[in-house]
Amino acid sequence: MKAPTKVIRTDKWQLNPTPDQKVLLGETVNVYRHACQYLVGIIHTHWAELGELTADQMTPAVEKLMHQTAKRPNVKYPQFNKAFYKFPSYLRRAAISFSAGQVSSFVTRYxxxxxxxxxxxxxxxxxxxxxxxxYPSLYKGQCYKLHGYDQVEIKVFNGSDWVWTTIQVTSLRERHLVASNKIMSPSLVLNERGYYLSVPFACKPEKRKPEANVTAVDLGINTTATIAVVTHSGTVIHREFVHPGRDIDRRDKRLKSVSTRASKTMGKGGRLHKGFCSKTYEKCRRINHQIGHIVSKRIVEIAEQFNSVRVAWPTALAIVFENLKGWKPKGGKKRSNLRQRFHGWLKAKIRNFTEMKWAELGGKVIEVVAAYTSKLAYDGSGKVRRSSKNYSLATFPSAKRFNADLNGAYNIGARGVFKLVRRNSNEGRSSKRFGRPPRSWVCLCDLWTNGSSRLA
Structure with a gap:
């Protein structure tokens, strides 16, 4: 049995330094960046011999060039110790590692x-x-010391010496509460939003034993995400619509203001200057980022709710999405806002956020063929007919009316079950029976009619 996969996730711990501590933190970041600039020049000059070394060999090799010790009084670049007096050894090694990465990247691109x-x-x-x-990486015991989770003691540069200062931690997330998570070396980050520690965690999620179901997600335009929990026998035990309409309206309202301002700026002709409404677009991107986290969080909560058993098992439960990579939207009718709505479709963002959250809990995300998930009725009656006035409404050949997104979620769940259980499935190949769709176009009814015998 394979060992649990290590997953790296990062939390942001907000700091609340005093005005004097803000000066010290800023000075610490500045001196670290200057040291990195100095080391980049040294490493690039000697890259012919340093480039062949491994990561473990790189640090001592660079230190032989610039770090004086009692046993090594003569080095080629003694200016480093003079320019960066009492520079902590752990920060020096972190700076060497970062600088070597910068030079390696440049040489490869060149x-x-x-x-x-x-x-x-x-x-x-x-x-x-x-x-x-x-930003400087802080090593435990040498560069930072935790006092509970309310205070952190950081070694900072006061302009002439390196001293310790205690800073309040005002907010943090929950990953430190998980016993299996291991705190790695955080980074001290300063920007226009504040001062905080970027704390990575090495997470070791336990493998999941599926309770004979998958969580299927249909990403749409009218409804952001339609979720259906489908068992291996074809029973739908939960369904839910996730649509953060308030955030979407905030985003669309700002985008609508762009066209209004553009018409007032350039009239009927002309060109807009570079960076026009850049702050508005940045705000909309952040709203999209928030929407992606809201929807993906709810998807993972539903998957966790209906699959709470955690034991070692070779088969992992999956959240199922459509494979929409490379999909391009088609324009709507004249004066229609359909193309703009497709640009606000967060299909990739939601899928990626869901995969990151679900992998941390030991699950996996799979993708199925997107063709005909919404066009085929889940009961096997044939192709559905979409309403021209209400596109989210589908009419089955049997005259049954059903939500189109929910119908698609059912079929996505069925295809996910087939892909999970039948590893050597014929997905993508045409059926040998005349008049039948490709075998990848599985519907929910295939789980009813075939049962466990077909899945074996």
Whole structure:
């Protein structure tokens, strides 16, 4: 049996420093960045011999060039110890690791450019940028000490010496409460939003034993996510519509204001300047980010609610999505806002956020063929007919009227069951029976008619 997969997730711990501590934190980040700039030059100069070393060999090799000790009084670059007096050893090694990564990335990109691998024929060569917005990594015991989860003691630079200062932690998430999670070295981050620690956790989720069901998700335009929990026998034990309408209205209202301002700015002709309404677009992107987290969180909560048993098992329960990679929207009728609504469709964001959250709990996300999930009736009666006035309403050949998104979720769940249980399925191949759709176009009724014998 394979060992549990390690998953890395990062929490943000908000800090509340005093005005004097803000100055110390800013000075600490600045001196760390200057050290990285200095080291980038040294590593790039000696990359011919350093580039062949492993990550474990890189740090001592660079220290031999610039770090003086009692046993090594003569080094090639003694200016480092003079410029960065009493620079902590753990910060120095973190800076070496970061700088080596910067140089390695530059050398790789430059070699690709030299070999002709360019986006454009007239593309300029890449440049080595030593002035990067990096942040110091803090090692436990040497650079930071936790006092419970209310205070953290950080080693900072006061302009002449490195001293300890205690800072209040005002907010944090729940990952530190999970016994199996291991706190890794955090980074001290300062930006316009505040001061905080970026704390990574090594999570070791337990494998899940499915309770004979999958959680299917249909991502749509009228309804952001339609969720159905489908058992392996074809029974739907839960269904739910997730649509954060308030956030969507906030986003659409801001986007609508862009066109109004654009018409007032350029009239019937002309061009908009670069960066027009950039703050509005940035706000809309953040709203989309929030919508993605809200919807994905609810999807994972439903999957967790109906699959609460955690034991070691080779088969993991899955959340099932349609494979919409490469899908391109088609324009609607004249003066229709359908194309704009498709641009606000967060299909990739919701799917990726769900996969990250669900993997942390030991689950997996799978994708099924998207063709005919909504066009075929889940009861096997044939193709559905969508209402021209209400596109979310579908009429089955049997005259039954049903929600189109929910019908699609049922079929997605059925395809997910087939993909999970039948590893060597014929998905993507045509059926040998004349008049039958491809075998990948499974509907919910196939679980009813075939039962467990077909899934075996």
């Amino acid at each position: 070699r690709d450019w030299q070999s002709g691998n360019r986006k454009r024929r007239d593309a300029k060569p890449p440049r080595l940028n030593a002035d990067t917005g990096c």
